[in-house]
Amino acid sequence: MTTHPPSPPAGLTLPSYERPSGLHPPLDSPGYRSTALRAPSQPLLIMPQRLTEITGPVLGEGRVGPADADLTTQHAGEPLGERIIVTGRVLDSDGRPITGTLVEVWQANAAGRYQHATDTHPAPLDPNFSGVGRCVTDSEGRYRFVTIKPGAYPWRNHPNAWRPAHIHFSLFGRAFTQRLVTQMYFPGDPLFEYDPIFNSIPDPKARQRLISRFDLNLTEPDWALGYEWDIVLRGSAGTVFEEQR
């Protein structure tokens, strides 16, 4: 049993984080069939942010090995496919870089196949590609991965359903409120308009923010194409919310 002093300390002042409305996909999104039995039916209860919410795990270098940021060098041979560099900054909406934070990624291989027991897509596995990466952001909030461009793949959501090529990203930020798992897409994918997961985001402009940007300056000659994608996590409450693009 817990014992504690009879009265709380005075003057406990905590940061507070904005609460975006209409940004994330509705949990009940009928176009994505798996939401039908998994989306809660009761409305979410508003919970004030207190100590547990404005803190979060500090997960840095200890979680990352030397080869974790280069998904093309984790095996004896090189994986097949188009070698790419994916980099960008993790920021909060106040524009502050989130430094020293863990970024985790996972993805399909170049043929659109995940190295997972339940992926039955009849496309080849690549013995030289696991599709898992981790890194920690630097002093400017920047992350950088070297990987293979993932392939599109079919799924059973509806007839002739295909996911646009994507990389899954997991972000912690500095507080429990900022935790985010999302997907990064590639510019010009013809599958965007058919994908109920991409289109579950209500605002078409917000969908565009999940699409990386090809950058010739990040592209390394004779070696790999470069894509840039910044991730913006919740900032302080009271931030004026403006569309950037």
Place this chain on the structure above:
Amino acid sequence: MSGLALTPSQTVGPYLSIGLPWPDGPTVVPEDTPGAITITGRLLDGEGAPIPDGLIETWQADPDGRFAHPDDPRGAPAHGAAFRGFGRCPTAPDGSYRIVTLRPGALPSPDGGWEAPHLDVSVFARGLLDRVVTRIYFSDEAEANAADPVLSAITDPARRDTLIATAEAGDQTRFQLTIRLQGEHETVFFDV
């Protein structure tokens, strides 16, 4: 203030187990740590079926109610930053999860009063387009639970009970809590 537009969420999909589990994820502290408790349960869908492709993440204070975090205005914990406070466990084919940790302390609340010992929980799964957030409280903290501001804001006692882990057969080191995403006895989820 630049007011950058936020990045929206997407589902973890069916293959989160490629990228997110850690070998030591479920053990916030090693199993043989004095005072360690286990919290187990199952993640269920709207038909009561187990969810085998989910992930449970927990975040909590240390036994003194402290966080090794720069935004905790009370300063560094007495025992340093050794306590990770964070757990993550992928769900098994039967929907089960298991977290080994230390019992968190009570927390002072900025609005006065105290929060009862609790863990914040994020649930991820295929079919969840954003994480859902809930809490785990402890059945043997009845007095603290009765005064807790989050539990007190839930008017229906049956709904409140969806957040309270029960001690198994009176063993106050082994707690159990089922997380139901939808339907009868649906767990209370929060907008934080």
